[in-house]
Amino acid sequence: MTPRARAVGVAAALAVALVLPLFVSNFRLFQFTQVGVYAIALLGLNVLTGYNGQISLGHGAFYALGAYTTAIMIDRWDVPYPLTIIAAGVLCLVAGFLFGIPALRLEGLYLALATFALALAIPQILKYFEHWTGGSQGIVLSKPNAPWGLKLSPDQWLYFVTLGVLVALFVLARNLLAGRTGRAIVAIRDNPIAAQAMGVNTALYKSLTFGVSAAYTGVAGGLSALVIAFVAPDAFNVFLSITLLVGIVIGGLASISGALFGALFIQFVPNWAQDISKAAPWAIYGVFLILFMYVMPRGIAGALRLALARAGRRGTGTRA
């Protein structure tokens, strides 16, 4: 894809996102806010798994940590919500970095296993610290009103907050991945020994990537607590982690725009599928996971890029 085409695409997406609240109902808007939240989480997971090659089946744990950080800070100490989002990010950065240190010693399969165990264990842990987390009952929050006398409903305001955070974090990720750091991160995935030999501090990069990835997912978790105005342990079960995995696979591994496609998928497809049966969304997820691995291993983003490249070639061909 040419840089110009890409810039046009991004501008168009942004324009649509900005005017969207004028055209859709509050409930739809709430769903799109969720898409934004998921996109942030997926971007975080994709940095780790797609770009750096560390398989995490437990990112739901960081999402949960972020959500509970925000919820507890607001519920207990009345901390202003923007600060709690930042706190969620910072706390997950540290937690991810720390988890990343033992994870360094684990190769692909074992890391996947350890994180999978983390995903399975997290609801129990949340219930156990009942004093803080409210146990199975969870914590109920109220949605913040728009500041500065803006004439926006809380849902609309949260939509714009999420959009702002999303854009900022996407730009940050893009800059990070396009430069030296990004090359090091990808080199570690493709050939860890060669990367080490070329002087990349593999250990540091891997733990840092884990930290950054967890931070993104934690921010998303914090936002989700605000948007849904409720947290409860069973929302953060192993299937959340799998949902995130589904998102990056469908959207496109190692692709920034893939996070958006993936988020749209995991937000809307289950809703449609739910009409068939309660179990249907997961059956569909499973089938999509396997089919994508067979026929579209680079996800929607990869397939789009391919299609655009082909169209581009054909275009120049006829002109010549």
Added chain:
Amino acid sequence: MEIFFQQVVSGLATGGIYGSVALALVMIYQATDVVNYAQGEMAMFSTYIAWTLINAGVPYWWAFFGTLVISFVGGVLLERVIIRPVESAPILTIVIVCIGLLVILNSVAGWIYSYIQKPFPSPFPPKPIMLGTVVFGAHDLGAIGVTLVVLALLYAFFRFTTLGLAMRAAAQNPVSSRLCGIRVGWMLAIGWGLAAMVGAVAGMMVAPIVFLDPNMMAGILIYAFASATLGGFTSPGGAVVGGLIVGVIENLVGTYVHFIGTELKLTVALALILIVLVFKPSGLFGRATIHRV
């Protein structure tokens, strides 16, 4: 002291089940380098098949063996159809496909059988058994017995039969195996079939204790991971011993360490996995793996 013994024995009973699932994981891992995340759901699905048969009036042991046959065929088919196309793909691809399988089996079971817990019969009498002054559940002892029989059969199969030998060979050196005329692909498929059977036994032994529902194996799977990790992913015997140790640890910790109790059971498994992986990644009985560059 009696409580202690009781806890140890019931720990061995569940430990045997963890060990069986761990063994199934290790068998597949050794043959194909795949950690089968769907192992637990395969066992759950097999147990539903047994439940269907029993509910249709089939006598227990007929249903039991019928389920084993169906599970074997199912396992072989899964390998041939789902896993084979990605056999030589990167780890991430294989993990994702296995997770896909997990999700499909889980939801299809929920779709067909609903998420409501169902009682599952035990083939053993409900009355407790006294050994000395200590009382044991007949099902606990029976589950240990069944697990041991399965292990002995598997051991004999791999040790003494030509097919078992060929399967070990295929896992170890596929190229040489082909030169001996062994159809390596089919050996892997049979390995999946056997693993599915072992999982089915574990499922049918655990279902009377935890009740049957589509999510019943999630907790067991994580314990099986812990068992396989503790025993070493390269050691089938180690996986079983690991399972027994983990089962006993789980029960003793639950009884005697009060701040953990039963509420943090899964966290114990997580901690165990992390500790083993960080301090002795090859496990108690495993070989350190060498990687070619």
Added chain:
Amino acid sequence: MALLEARGLQAQYGWTKVLHGIDFAVEEGGITTILGANGAGKTTTLRAVCGMVRTAGEIRFAGQRINGRATEDLVRLGIGHAPEGRGTFVNLTVEENLRLGAYARRGGGSVAQDLERVYGYFPVLAERKKQAGGTLSGGEQQMLAVARALMLRPRLLLLDEPSLGLAPLVVREILRIVRTINREERVSVLLVEQNAAVALGLADRAYLMETGRVVMSGPASELRQNDAIRRAYLGY
């Protein structure tokens, strides 16, 4: 009549062509050797015979065309292969290694008898039968590879550089046994070797390969007398 015959045989790995159309034959009951330096395409030739690489051209075994057939099926026709690198199952015992050799065997008779037969040829393997294959020395592993191929009761035995990395005495011993097997059991042999001296001493027919082509062929005794071969490969 030729047991194995190749005409215009080509083989490739991915896009790289390694054999550019070679002709050779192994007579029923004969020993044929293919000589050549590293990279000449000798191992690829054997792989082509057992269906382990993509081929074009024609290979016939006992009159049937065998191109494109699976390795496992070719083994069942009676093609035993002691491969490059010896292919030992390092974690299995010597006896288990040998039993695997009999896995696809045709005909009746007990495996135990065949074990006795190959232990007769290689007494050292009998001594080590409970040991893991990986603990054997290089020479012993080469013997194991030949013995494993023999367990198939092959009609054709493919040997890939049995002399590689072994002491001359061990090489002589192994090849002496190969000759015995060839005479007593009427097993035809296709031997690829860098060591022209030992190979020409054993074979009745020889081919010389360079970069994927046969550049010279004839009775082994003739090639032994050839000046170019003497200078380049025999060193006298």
